[in-house]
Amino acid sequence: MRILVLLLLPVWLCSACTALPAEERAFAVALCVEKTAEEWHVHGRIPTYQPGGGYMTVAGEGGSFSAALADMDAASPMRINLSQLRLLAVDVSLAESGGLLNLLTTLSNRRDMRMQCAVALTDEPLQSVAEALKPAAGTRLSKALDLMLNARMEQGSILPATLSDVLRLGERQSPILIALAMAEGDVSLSGGYTADGVYLSVDETALLSLLLGHAKTLRIEVTEGSAEVRDAAVKVCLDEDLARVELTLTATASSLTQEALEQGLADSILGLLTRLSTAGCDVLGLGRQAAMHTHDVTQWQTLNWPEKYRDIRWQVSVGVSGPA
Amino acid sequence: MSQLTSRAAGEKRTRLSLLQLLCAVSLWRTAVTQVLPLCGASAWWVTLACLLPGIGTAALLRWIMYLTHTDTLPEAFRAGLGKAGMWLLSAVLGALLLVEGLSGLTVLITLFTQGVGTRGTPFTLSLLTGGALLLSLHREGLSRAVHFLRWGMIAATVLIAACLLPDARLDQLFPLYGVADASVPEALKAGISLAWPLTLLLTGPCAKGDGLSRAVLPVFAAPAALLLLTLIMPGELLTRPAALADLLLLPAKYAPNALQILYLCLLMLTMFLAVGAAVQLATEQLCIPQKRCPGWLPHAVLIGLVLIQTADAGTLWELLSAVQPWLLVPLAGVALLCLPASIIRRKIV
Known part of the structure; x- marks a missing residue:
């Protein structure tokens, strides 16, 4: 009997652990945040809990982010809960002003925050973005967002950028967030933004997807043509102020010759990495290699890596093999 | 006779499981709440270093047992210092175990109220937990329950570690001497007594010969877990100012929800059992000189610990944190007191 009590105790305690029963909470599936000169505005997309489904947008505003969230909570028919959040969309101007990290840290301190939500930046009006979020197929917006995010990642259009991933990169690597745009009234996820609000096109995001190992098979566009590539392997070495990037891959279809493809890829990658390093975005995580030489x-502080990184020189070599 | 022998062997094994659980939970709790916030990425090797004083004290006590040709510590102290020595040892170990039980209960209640967000005040939750512990406090029952559940707890730990391992990055071990505002000397001071429960484990009858290496394995769970935590999280996240409950939940904070729930269940179960173990062992230690233990004593001790939870949890935790670095001092003190007498006695014999 006592052993049974011991076995059941964690289950019993966990069941008593919820602050509110499930039917008394509004699970926000998406949260949109923007900041004007005077105020914070938040828009949450929550289910209506009506027969037939459907979603509604609740909004809040306040002098601080916490005040805006509290205002949104007050406007909602039930207490807002972020444990099912799939998408966090933030106004790009907040990233440009340097307030993004504080916002993400504040959200991560919430007990109910889902750390696997995707973080996106956008320059579209956030209220329109929230209203445009509807399930494309089926009735669950959460499932629709999960499918859309997975599909875009597989295509190399976006890079994985969950709240957990972004915060755990720390000082040694810079995240590439998802670029969210509106296309004919629908939400589109393609391209990327650095944490400082520098935009990356879909092609540049695809290149980064190859370099970071997120996509092993991809269709990439270079200046004079395109190619289907697979089995990409990348080696990145930091040697004082010179960073060497060696990329080898197999081309299964290409409109270019091998030499042209190698040169085109190398030029594209060099241009991209130079632009990112000048903007202070250490996307390849060279800071990790630099940190391993400190004791x-x-x-580490004397090294002043964020400033040193801006002056990094790049050397890129690409090796292509395969039937194409 | 064989039935008696196998029963005695079984009780030894369950006793060992109880001591191992107490050691593992105590080390983990102290390392995460006292050492990690101070030194961040260095916490794993600082914790390993902090094991040394405890191992040294345990070695000293084992040497006293060897010099006095005894199998248990109370007998060794009785042989060395007489009945007064036995009383002294009982008082010291009993007090240490009571502090351990109080720390465990305070942390558990804080986890419920601030970490998980359970409905109820700290005192009502203490009553609830204390009530469940009252049911569980049975002389052999608790140790048997721990022994019965050990593989489940180990499996859950291994599963959590396996799920977190893919996020590990070797560079996050560097700089080895800490990150941001970390302070290794302060962390060493805070954690210097964290291995005091080792003295119970290493001086028990189970920790002899071949059994010693197996007995101490759970002790290294805390440094190994801290190493994994360092690999999966950058140092600036480890040393960010955080409340007690947030520190306990940090290992699974950035993990998927299912893993967070599993970690929370494992934490609650192990801490709950460790509080029961501390209370039971404390009453046993206090009753050794009298050679009999009233059945109501463990329950009375538990009720006392629950009543202490009426105090402000923050103040209580500050007090316990201030006491924590000094826990090894009385144990080392009595060992040094008994050692000369044991040496003299050995020479006489």
């Missing part, structure tokens, strides 16, 4: 915090 205490003073040495």
